[in-house]
Amino acid sequence: xxxxxxxxxxxxxxxVSWLAAGPGPPxxxxxxxxxxxxxxxxxxSAMEGVRETWTVDLAxxxxxxxDQDAVSVxxxxxxxxxxxxxxxxxxPCLLGMSFGCQVVVEAVxxxxxxxxxxxxxxxxxxxxxxxxxxDPHARSPMGMLLRWLRNSPGERPRMVLPTLADYRDAGTxxxxxxxxxxxxxxxxxxxxxxxxxxxxxxxxxxxxAPQDWAEEVTRxxxxxxxxxxxxxxxxxxxxxPLPLARLVDAFIAEAAEAAATGGTADGATGKTAEGAA
Numbered sequence: 001x002x003x004x005x006x007x008x009x010x011x012x013x014x015x016v017s018w019l020a021a022g023p024g025p026p027x028x029x030x031x032x033x034x035x036x037x038x039x040x041x042x043x044x045s046a047m048e049g050v051r052e053t054w055t056v057d058l059a060x061x062x063x064x065x066x067d068q069d070a071v072s073v074x075x076x077x078x079x080x081x082x083x084x085x086x087x088x089x090x091x092p093c094l095l096g097m098s099f100g101c102q103v104v105v106e107a108v109x110x111x112x113x114x115x116x117x118x119x120x121x122x123x124x125x126x127x128x129x130x131x132x133x134x135d136p137h138a139r140s141p142m143g144m145l146l147r148w149l150r151n152s153p154g155e156r157p158r159m160v161l162p163t164l165a166d167y168r169d170a171g172t173x174x175x176x177x178x179x180x181x182x183x184x185x186x187x188x189x190x191x192x193x194x195x196x197x198x199x200x201x202x203x204x205x206x207x208x209a210p211q212d213w214a215e216e217v218t219r220x221x222x223x224x225x226x227x228x229x230x231x232x233x234x235x236x237x238x239x240x241p242l243p244l245a246r247l248v249d250a251f252i253a254e255a256a257e258a259a260a261t262g263g264t265a266d267g268a269t270g271k272t273a274e275g276a277a
Contacts, residue, residue, distance in 0.1 A: 007063065008086050016056055016083040017063035025125075025256070026089050027248070029055040029237070030080065032098030032133075033182050034175035035166035036062025039159065040097060043237040046245035051252065054092070056083060058103065061170050061178070071177035073185045077106035093125045093252055097237050098208065099182045101132035105190055112195065124196035126255040128248055131206055131234045134182050135213035144179065151207035154233030191220035197258070198224045199251040201244060203232030225251070 007017050017037070027047070029040045037055040047053040059079035060066030066079065080103060084092065091111075096104035108127060138147050167175050198221045202214040209217075211228070218224035227247050232240045 008083060010059075010079060010082045010086065012079065012082050014059050014066040014079065015064055016059065016079065016086075025252070026052045026054060026092040027095055027128075027252070028080075028084065028089065028092045029053065029095045030058065030097065030100035030104050031055070031061070032100050032131075032235075033178040034061070034170050035163060036169065038062070038162040038166060039235055039238050042241035043244055043248075046241035047249070050245065050249050054087075054089070056080065058100075060174055062166065063169075071174060071181050073102050073106050073181055074110075076103045076181075077110055080104075080107050081111060091125045093128065095128040095130065095248065096132070097130045098133050098234065099178065101129040102134070102182060102185050102187045104129070105187055105194060106185075108196060109190055109193055126252050127194065127196040127198040128201065128251070129198060129217065130201045130236050130244070131203065131209040132187070132200060132214065132217050133208060134185065134187065135209065136186075136188060137213070138208075139183055141179075141183070144183065147208050151205075151234045154203070154205040154207070154239075155235055156239050159235060159238050188216070188220060191217060191224075192222065194221055194223075196223065197251075197255045199247065200224055200226045201236060201247060202226075202228055203234060203236045203239065204228050204230045205232060206234045206236075208234040 007015050009015050029037070029043060031037050031040055036057045040055045044053045044055050057064035058066075058076050060071065067075075094104035094107060096102070104127065108124075112124075134144075135147075138144055170178070200214055200218045200221070202209045202211070214226055214228075218226040229236050229240050229243050229247075236244050
């Protein structure tokens with residue numbers, strides 16, 4: 001699939017690079033620490049014709065620009081929301097991958113506003129967290145490094161080159177700043193405040209987001225559901241995009257139906273082979 005990449009300027013400064021494909025309610029995909037939307041392109045391709053799927057380079061990464069001295073979950077979430085507004089995307093489903101999960105959780109909470117007097121709050125759009133970081137048990141540079149090393153053998157070998165290209169584009173200083181931002185962000189304190197029906201996905205061999213942490217994330221979310229993709233590692237979007245696309249599409253459809261009928265898209269927490277190829 002050949003997609004055209006565009007660049008938008010932000011009122012707050014800097015630019016955001018993006019591309020999109022597919023019909024239907026929009027899904028905005030957000031990449032992990034130090035990399036770019038390259039690693040989400042297999043998922044965008046798998047969603048082609050199914051969902052209007054966008055993916056962006058976070059401010060300062062990939063082909064986007066931003067303040068080289070300022071990397072934090074809050075600033076990246078603000079830039080993401082600025083871009084969503086500039087594009088006219090009304091309350092899209094946000095999908096985070098790894099560190100992107102921390103950014104989209106922050107974005108959801110910053111965008112949430114109480115209804116006006118006598119007005120009902122609109123149903124929350126579904127949220128998708130893939131390989132969520134950061135497990136508090138690995139909240140140290142050595143802890144993150146060891147988990148990254150243990151996870152790497154499970155990833156596709158062809159992912160090495162685009163990952164290294166992303167690290168080169170970001171630069172050493174900004175890449176490590178992103179990892180530091182991930183490490184210092186206590187996402188576990190914010191998850192209980194997320195009202196949106198949320199799908200948590202991890203690869204069965206993911207050593208960055210182990211099963212017990214994924215279950216904890218799901219437990220903390222008021223409306224969380226956990227699914228495991230058999231045989232996959234941390235970067236499910238790159239290694240197994242088709243089963244992941246099926247999981248995401250089914251969850252969004254169920255959430256939309258639940259919102260229309262007044263039901264819920266909540267599900268039981270647990271390991272399942274749903275979505276396997």
